Amino acid sequence: MTKGICTVRHEILMALLVTTVCVSAIGAAEITAFSTISTQYEAIRQVLIEDSTEGIASHAEAIAKTARALEANYSDAAAGVKPGSGGTVKALLPEIKQRAAEVARASDLETIRNEVAELTKPLVRWIELVDGSRPVVAYCSMVKKAWLQPDEPIGNPYAPYMLRCGEVVQR
Numbered sequence: 829m830t831k832g833i834c835t836v837r838h839e840i841l842m843a844l845l846v847t848t849v850c851v852s853a854i855g856a857a858e859i860t861a862f863s864t865i866s867t868q869y870e871a872i873r874q875v876l877i878e879d880s881t882e883g884i885a886s887h888a889e890a891i892a893k894t895a896r897a898l899e900a901n902y903s904d905a906a907a908g909v910k911p912g913s914g915g916t917v918k919a920l921l922p923e924i925k926q927r928a929a930e931v932a933r934a935s936d937l938e939t940i941r942n943e944v945a946e947l948t949k950p951l952v953r954w955i956e957l958v959d960g961s962r963p964v965v966a967y968c969s970m971v972k973k974a975w976l977q978p979d980e981p982i983g984n985p986y987a988p989y990m991l992r993c994g995e996v997v998q999r
Contacts, residue, residue, distance in 0.1 A: 860908025861898040862958055865891050865924070869951065869976055870963070872931070872944060876985035884940055888931035891947070895924045913957040920950040941986050945973040952976070952998070968994035 868887045875884050898907055899921045907917045927947035934940040952974060955962050963976040970993050971986045982994045 858905075858908075861894050861906055862908035862954060862962070864894045865951070866963055866976065868894070869947070870978065873975060873977060873983065873985040876937070876941060876944065877983050877988055877991065879937065879988045881935070881937060881940060884934075885932045888928045888947075892925045892928035892932065895921050895928065899925075907954075908959060909954070909957040910959045916957060917954055920954055923950045924954075941973075944975070944985065948974050948976060955998070964996045965998035966994045967997045 868890045871887045872884050875882055875887075899918070902914060902918055904911050904914050904917075907914070909917055924947065927943060927950065931940060931943040931947055934943050952965050955965065955976065963978050964980075965974055966977055966982055966984075967974045968984050968986060968990075970990065971984070973986050974997070975985055975994075977983055980996060982992050982996070984991055984994045987993060
């Protein structure tokens with residue numbers, strides 16, 4: 829019984845530590861719908877780099893959920909974009925929800941990768957309007973697909989066998 833309590837306490841302490849580190853890393857930066865979606869997208873990219881599907885559906889569902897919440901209660905600040913950019917972002921939300929749902933439904937790596945490439949397209953249009961820090965857009969001419977990532981080095985989610993193939997095309 830004591831071991832069980834210790835294990836639970838350890839898990840709680842680890843969760844608090846991770847939360848504290850994440851909040852410290854974010855600092856004064858405001859959490860926006862775009863930053864939340866970017867975080868989930870990055871988690872998907874990392875899983876694809878590992879040539880896995882583990883957890884992708886839940887990350888994609890979180891993207892769709894965030895897009896739905898933003899759509900229901902839209903503001904430029906909540907979206908993380910420059911004032912006056914709302915019309916463009918609002919127009920992108922239905923496609924983001926649909927594409928995220930397609931990623932969540934996909935079961936094999938090839939389909940997931942194709943759906944992530946489609947999800948990337950409206951996110952690239954959104955990223956152009958983001959006010960503040962944002963991921964870069966990378967592109968691989970071999971697979972002819974773009975993706976978002978925090979910065980370099982290149983981490984191609986579409987072809988892990990050529991992980992470093994691609995270049996940053998938009999900062």
